[in-house]
Amino acid sequence: MFEIVSFFHYWLNRVDEHSLHSPFVYNLFTEVISRPNAKDNEIEFLRQQLRYSKKAIEVVDFGAGSKLTKKTNRSIGGIAKHASTPSKFSRFLSKTIDHFGFCNIVELGTSLGLNALYLSQNQNTQVTTFEGDPTIAQLAQGHFEAFGRKKVNTIVGNIDSTLPQYIDALNPIDLAYLDANHRYSPTLNYYELIQPMTHDKSMIVIDDIHWSKEMNKAWLELKDRPEVTLSIDLFEAGLLFFDPKLEKADYILKF
C-alpha cells in the first residue's frame, strides 16, 4: 500500500525537461535519464535463462528480505524475477558511467550479478560489489567469469562487517549504488561510510527509496544532508550529488 501511495505522489509530481532550468539537470535528463543505454543482448539472454530456472538454493538474507516470501529456500528464477535490478535502471546506470566518465564503482547487493554486468560494460570501470549470501555470490562470480569481466571484485559477507573492512581501499568512489539492506539504519550507516570516500563529482544512488516507510524516511533525511547539493527522485531510486558548484535543489523526474 505504501508503495502504491508513493507512486501516485511521484506520478503527480514528476517533471520532464520542460520544467528544468538547471543546465546540469537538463543535460542529465535529456542525455542520460530519458536515454538509457541500449539493452545488451547477452546480459538480457542470461536474465531470461535465470528467470526460467526452477533450481532452488538455500539463501541467507542479511537484509530486509523479500516482500513476497520469507522462505530461505528460493528458486533462482524467483531471485532473477523479483530481486534483480530492472534492466532499464541498470542501463541508466551504465549510461551514467559513460556520461560522467566514472571509473571506481561500488555496488552493495550483487545478487546474481546482472546489474554488475551492466556496471562493468565500460572497460574503464573497476567494480567492487558486495553480497552476503555465498551461494548467490558464487553464481554471480560465474557470470562475471563467463562474460570475461576481470575488473569486477566480489566481496562476500554481511556488509555490516565487510564494508567497514574494505572501505579505505575503495577510495575514491565515483559511483556508489546501495541496493542491499533496504532498512533505515543500515542505509544511513552505509551512506556514512561511503560518502567520505566520494568527491565533488561523485554520485550516490539509493535504491528502493519508496519500498517502505523506513526507506522513505532514510531518503528524506539523506537528501537533506548539508553535503548534498542536488537530489533526484526517479521513484526506482534516488540520486545524490555533492558538487558545491551546483545550486541546491531537489527534483522528482520522469523515468
Ligand SMILES: C[S@@+](CC[C@H](N)C(=O)[O-])C[C@H]1O[C@@H](n2cnc3c(N)ncnc32)[C@H](O)[C@@H]1O
Ligand atoms: C535487491 S538484491 C540486489 C540486486 C542486484 N543489484 C542485481 O544485480 O540485480 C539485494 C541483495 O543484497 C544482499 N544483501 C542484503 N542485505 C545484505 C547485507 N547486510 N550484507 C550483504 N548482502 C546483503 C541480498 O542477499 C541480495 O542478494
